[in-house]
Amino acid sequence: TQMDTATVRAVLDEAWIARGLDYLAVEDRSGHLMAVAGWPKALPLPAPDTAFSLDPKDGSRRYDVARDIVYDGRALGRLHFGIDLNPIHAARAEVLEQGGLIGGVGIALSAVVLHLLGLWLTRRLAHVAEASAAIAAGRRDIPPLPEGDDDLGQLGTAFNLMSARVRERDESSEERLRLAQDFANLGAWDYDFVTRAVRHSERLPTLFGLPAEEGTVVTMEVFQSLLHPEDRERVNAALDRSARLGVPYAIEHRIVDPAGQTRWLFEHGAVVHDSHGRPRRLVGITQDIQARKQVEAALRASEARFSEMFHNAPVAYLSLDEDGRQVDSNQALATLLGRDPDSLRGQPFSDLWSPATRDSFAPTFAGFVAAGAVRAELELVRGDGSLVQVMLDGRVQRAPDGSFARTHCVLYDVTERKRIEDNLRQLSAAVEQSPAAVVITDRDGTIEYANPELLRCYGYEAHEVIGQNPRLFKSGERDTEQYRALWGAILAGETWHGEFHNRRKDGSLVWVSSSVAPIKDPSGRITHFLAVMEDITARKAAEIEIADSRRRLAEAQRLAGLGSWEHDLVSGRTYWSDTTYEIFGLDAAGAPPDLGRIFEMVHPGDRTILEDMRSQLRRLGQAEALLRLRRPDGTIRHVHARGRMASGPDGRPARLSGT
DSSP: OHHHHHHHHHHHHHHHHHHTEEEEEEEETTSOEEEEESSOTTSOOOOOOSSOOOSOBTTBOEEEEEEEEEETTEEEEEEEEEEEOHHHHHHHHHHHHHOHHHHHHHHHHHHHHHHHHHHHHHHHHHHHHHHHHHHHTTOOOOOOOOOOSSHHHHHHHHHHHHHHHHHHHHHHHHHHHHHHHHHHTEEEEEEETTTOOEEEOTTHHHHTTOOOSTTOOOOHHHHHHHBOTTTHHHHHHHHHHHHHHOOOEEEEEEEEOTTSOEEEEEEEEEEEEOTTSOEEEEEEEEEEOHHHHHHHHHHHHHHHHHHHHHHHOSSEEEEEOTTSBEEEEOHHHHHHHTSOHHHHTTOBGGGGBOTTTGGGHHHHHHHHHHHSEEEEEEEEEOTTSOEEEEEEEEEEEEOTTSOEEEEEEEEEEOHHHHHHHHHHHHHHHHHHHOSSEEEEEETTOOEEEEOHHHHHHHTOOHHHHTTOOGGGGOOSOSOHHHHHHHHHHHHTTOOEEEEEEEEOTTSOEEEEEEEEEEEEOTTSOEEEEEEEEEEOHHHHHHHHHHHHHHHHHHHHHHHHTOOOEEEETTTOOEEEOHHHHHHHTOOTTSOOOOHHHHHHHBOGGGHHHHHHHHHHHHHHSEEEEEEEEEOTTSOEEEEEEEEEEEEOTTSSEEEEEEO
């Protein structure tokens, strides 16, 4: 690895600097320079010397050596080093000064020593190279190198320290990898196409529901036996394609574990080729995605429920994009607008606005987007061209960066509410402008509303009446029996009619004709009472005057012995004055006799005169005659009878009257 190469390079630097070599370098088996100390990397390494010589070369005196690094019969690389010959050259010069013979022997001896030194150094460094290669191959059972105080002993000490650190790092990396696989719920595997052997992580068997114990191996046969029958063909097709084309594959599939439980797994594999480009191994990972699949299934079910709830919700929903086009809506909106749901998607919302309001869409939508919310009443066009009044309540959804995402709007049909409001406004205006006095109380009789006519009738201001009880208007002339009858009727849900002689604010009295009725809520419970009153003071005065006039007329008729009568030809009703009853000798407490009874009471000798009188009434419209009457007690009365015929609007006879 890159870290191992750096460690070797550091060892070489230390050995070169401390031990006086010209250079020290290691090549891999391909000839690539792995580490070098004391030699420029840009220059090729010098060729090894075939003979020993103290003559200078390349500006220096050195002996170049190259030795193969062999481990377990395999060449792992080459070790290059150059021995500095300057100390030997200096020693030779000194020997030459002391004598040629001694110098020649010394030189020969030096050559032998140097050659033996090179062989010894090469073997020691070969051990270092072999150990480095073993570490690079991932082996941990490497015996330590010899240590000591000499140069190579210190190199062995440095290498042993490096090896221990590499083992610690590998063990830590393996532990982190194991924890990562446990956390991710995955296992790694390596399948050899030729030998059909499988190597995998400890975690893999548990993913297939197999016991996590030593000796459990997930072979290809085991894998095939656990595949879900419905997924086996699809998985094998992916494996076959990956092997034939040499391309990676990723697939989700199910297995049936030995306990019969179905599990979801995810696999991702890639093909490793040999030096000839042929597929040799398939490596990859397997991950347990059962929990994710369960979450996805729950999410799909939730989305289905939400979609069903959304589309079947009784409230109309609408979503718009930034251009005001409809991106989503539900069935309730389509029903509200009388349109096909599919036709709404993508349609500009402004197309649904009534022609009278369509020009205001752009500024309204811009204000909606800027404010983030809106509540407005709109007039939309149904599919049949009719208009519908809706209340739109909308919010803007924004993206994480604050930009516009979409709108969420709900719409309510307020057409009926608007109609009711219009009716209420009309009713309110009618009550406010009504010539009749109107007062509304709660169930306890506390006044909550009084229209202007009531205030005018009684002379009060509104604030003087609201919150009071209608007893404010009592004069005290009526007994409690009338009020008891009133409350009994309205509490029973009936309408009461009657007259009151009430008192105004200034103390004067006023006659009112009143109708009081209960107001009920939809459940039928009485919540308020409504009273409508009409000022009948003038009418009551006229009625009193008429009654007085009738009394005086009756008195005059009685004194004059004159009786009056009236007969309605349409309804057949007859009216007699009291004096008429006395003349005929009848009881006034009884009903007036009909015309047949009157004719019978005329004396038989005068009935011809009566017929002539009736003929004159028909021809002339009036008649008079002297007649004799035979009263019930047998006495005879002589009377002077007069009669007149009155016609109705259609010109036909309608009423007879006379004395």
